[in-house]
Amino acid sequence: MLSAKLQLRQSQSLVMTPQLLQSIRLLQFNHLELKSFIEAEAERNPLIEVVENPEPGATTVPSGEDAPGARHVAEVDTEAGEMLPGEAPRAEAEYGFSTPWGGGAGTSTGDGAAWIEDLPETGHSLIAHAEAEIGEIIAGPIDKAIALALLDHLDEAGYLRVAARDAAEALGVPTATVEAVIATLQAEADPAGLFARDLGECLTLQLKRRDRLDPVMERVLANLDLLARRDFQALKRLTGEDEAGLLDILSEIRHLDPKPGRAFSQEPATPVVPEVLLTRSLEGGWRVELNGQTLPKVLVDQDYVRRVSAGARAEEDRSFVTDCQHSANWLMRSLDQRARTILKVAEEIVRRQEAFFEKGVAQLKPLTLMAVANAIGMHESTVSRVTSNKFMATPRGLFELKYFFTVAIASSAGGDAHSAESVKHRIRKLVDAETAGKILSDDDIAATLKAEGVDLARRTVAKYREALSIPSSIQRRREMNARQPAC
Numbered sequence: 001m002l003s004a005k006l007q008l009r010q011s012q013s014l015v016m017t018p019q020l021l022q023s024i025r026l027l028q029f030n031h032l033e034l035k036s037f038i039e040a041e042a043e044r045n046p047l048i049e050v051v052e053n054p055e056p057g058a059t060t061v062p063s064g065e066d067a068p069g070a071r072h073v074a075e076v077d078t079e080a081g082e083m084l085p086g087e088a089p090r091a092e093a094e095y096g097f098s099t100p101w102g103g104g105a106g107t108s109t110g111d112g113a114a115w116i117e118d119l120p121e122t123g124h125s126l127i128a129h130a131e132a133e134i135g136e137i138i139a140g141p142i143d144k145a146i147a148l149a150l151l152d153h154l155d156e157a158g159y160l161r162v163a164a165r166d167a168a169e170a171l172g173v174p175t176a177t178v179e180a181v182i183a184t185l186q187a188e189a190d191p192a193g194l195f196a197r198d199l200g201e202c203l204t205l206q207l208k209r210r211d212r213l214d215p216v217m218e219r220v221l222a223n224l225d226l227l228a229r230r231d232f233q234a235l236k237r238l239t240g241e242d243e244a245g246l247l248d249i250l251s252e253i254r255h256l257d258p259k260p261g262r263a264f265s266q267e268p269a270t271p272v273v274p275e276v277l278l279t280r281s282l283e284g285g286w287r288v289e290l291n292g293q294t295l296p297k298v299l300v301d302q303d304y305v306r307r308v309s310a311g312a313r314a315e316e317d318r319s320f321v322t323d324c325q326h327s328a329n330w331l332m333r334s335l336d337q338r339a340r341t342i343l344k345v346a347e348e349i350v351r352r353q354e355a356f357f358e359k360g361v362a363q364l365k366p367l368t369l370m371a372v373a374n375a376i377g378m379h380e381s382t383v384s385r386v387t388s389n390k391f392m393a394t395p396r397g398l399f400e401l402k403y404f405f406t407v408a409i410a411s412s413a414g415g416d417a418h419s420a421e422s423v424k425h426r427i428r429k430l431v432d433a434e435t436a437g438k439i440l441s442d443d444d445i446a447a448t449l450k451a452e453g454v455d456l457a458r459r460t461v462a463k464y465r466e467a468l469s470i471p472s473s474i475q476r477r478r479e480m481n482a483r484q485p486a487c
Contacts, residue, residue, distance in 0.1 A: 023334045027341060028385040031273055031294035038296045041331060047308075047324045048331065049299045126158065126264035127151055133189045138181065146171060146181045150195070158194045158261025159202065193260040200224055206256045216241050220249055227253070230475045243478060274393035276346040276401070278357070286357065288346050290339055291393070298335060300328045341378070345386045348372045349404050356404070357394060362426065364419045366408030410455045418454050424464050426454070431470055436480045441473040 029037060042048045134147040149171055153162035164182060168175040185195040192209040196202035200221050207213040207221075216239045220227060226234050227250060232243050241249070257263075275294045281287040305325060312318045349372065355363035369387075373380040387401035408417035430445055440448070442461045449456050456464075465472075471479070 023337070024385065026334050026338045027382065028388055030389040031275060034294075035296060038298060038331075041327075042298075045324045045327055047300050047305055047321075047328045049301060051297050051299055126156065126261045127154065129264050130154060130189070130194065133194070134185070137184060137188045142173070143177070143181050143184075146173065146178055147185060150178075150182070150185075154195070154261070156261055157259035158191075158196070159259075160195045160197050191257065191260040191263060193257060199258055202258060202260065203253060203256050206260075207252075212252065216245075217249060220246070220253075230471060230478075232478060243481075247479060272391055272398060274391040274398055275342060276390070276392040278346075278350060278392055278394040280395070286350050286354070288343065288350055290343055295339060296335065298332060300325075300332070341382065342386055342390065344376050344378075345372060345383055346392060346401070348375050349392075349401065353404050357396060360396065362422050364404070364406060364422045364425075366417050366419045367405050369405060372405075411453045420464070423449065423454055423456060424468055426452070427461065427464055428468055428470070431465075431476070434476065434480070439473050439477045439480065444473075 026034065026037070038048075038050055042050050130151055131148065134144060134151075138144045138147045146167075150160060150162070150167060153160055153167070155161050160182065164178045165175050168178045171178070182195060186201075186205050189195060192206040193202040196205055204213060204218070204221055207217060219239045220235060223235065223238060226238075232246050235241070235246055236243065239246070273293055274291055277289045277291050279287045279289075305321070309318070309321050312321050349367070350357065352367055352372070352375075353365060355365065369380045369383045373383045376383075387405070390401050392399055392401055403421075406419040406421045409420060409423055410417055426449065427445060430440060430448060434440060442458045442465065445465075446456055446458045446461045449461070470476075
């Protein structure tokens with residue numbers, strides 16, 4: 001018999017509020033994304049002010065020791081395994097060093113004055129350049145109209161991504177006319193290779209401008225797949241050239257530009273700015289500090305809040321002011337929590353990878369997101385978000401935080417495991433030390449590593465070697481013998 005009943009049940013569930021979701025997003029933002037988000041919030045909320053330097057009368061919310069405006073810095077005592085947070089002396093900037101840091105991944109300028117010179121110039125776009133070239137090269141009005149229509153099919157590498165027949169059909173002109181316009185552009189437009197329809201044609205156009213397009217070079221360019229595989233035996237049969245000559249051809253082709261359009265850009269390259277700065281502390285440990293260039297200065301003018309609140313008479317106006325104030329307070333707390341989380345993760349990375357900062361990549365230890373998450377009492381997904389697209393400037397260069405997380409490779413001697421990056425570094429050193437009479441196969445490299453305590457299979461050696469763009473032992477032997485002087 002069916003009957004209706006009332007039952008009470010208790011259950012737990014995680015409710016993702018909009019503010020919680022926003023806090024998670026803030027962790028994942030890099031400094032440019034964060035800046036855009038803050039500016040958008042300031043436009044929606046009249047109580048939020050983004051300033052370069054705090055002005056008198058403007059106070060952060062909440063105030064006190066734990067205010068979001070507090071300086072985020074810590075010293076890592078690697079010997080004692082402790083982290084010592086504290087207030088650092090004020091530099092010229094609100095946060096961080098007064099000397100800017102810059103450069104690409106794995107590099108460090110070390111000199112603030114030279115950093116500005118490394119910023120990319122803002123040049124005009126590829127389309128604007130190509131349009132100017134057409135104006136100088138193409139004379140007739142019909143041919144010029146065809147050339148300008150072809151611009152719509154020019155990709156960012158400078159390649160023409162449309163067939164002459166299709167372009168002719170769309171424009172209502174003979175295919176031969178379009179082919180003639182393309183040939184003129186390819187012959188005269190700068191840089192050489194512009195308006196090419198594939199890689200082989202791009203390289204051919206550049207060699208033709210240099211008067212280096214002989215029959216042997218043409219056959220090599222017609223068989224780029226063999227060159228990519230370094231199948232010199234097949235190329236020797238096709239061209240009649242010896243291996244030394246083929247290596248010279250390979251060297252010449254490597255000096256060509258496979259993507260001539262990349263010299264022009266719609267947007268200048270964005271310089272990498274580190275979120276974390278690492279320096280030696282006076283006590284001998286490491287000093288971890290957040291970079292002031294990546295920390296937004298967000299303030300709430302309390303006098304303005306009081307004036308607006310006092311003047312708001314309608315319930316709707318008072319509710320709006322209250323919502324704005326709650327939103328501003330949440331933003332301040334979230335920014336402070338984001339800064340503290342990044343600092344905490346960076347501190348743990350430095351503590352665990354201290355040998356790398358002391359001695360280099362050969363001492364990089366295996367490290368997982370879970371290990372750091374457990375050590376600092378956070379979820380693994382939080383650590384993953386914190387380390388994405390964020391960089392640390394160190395005395396050894398500029399590195400993405402993700403760089404310090406690498407898989408473990410077992411030790412053949414039963415000792416500590418090795419990191420994949422340190423093993424790759426060792427493979428590179430072994431290959432660099434080769435001589436003509438001693439070229440190491442993948443098996444030889446695996447045996448050498450095992451003797452040094454690294455238990456690595458031959459197929460894994462091959463995978464790491466290919467990741468480092470190191471040719472096979474057969475290819476290296478051929479190139480080494482070709483470079484030897486003839487007797």
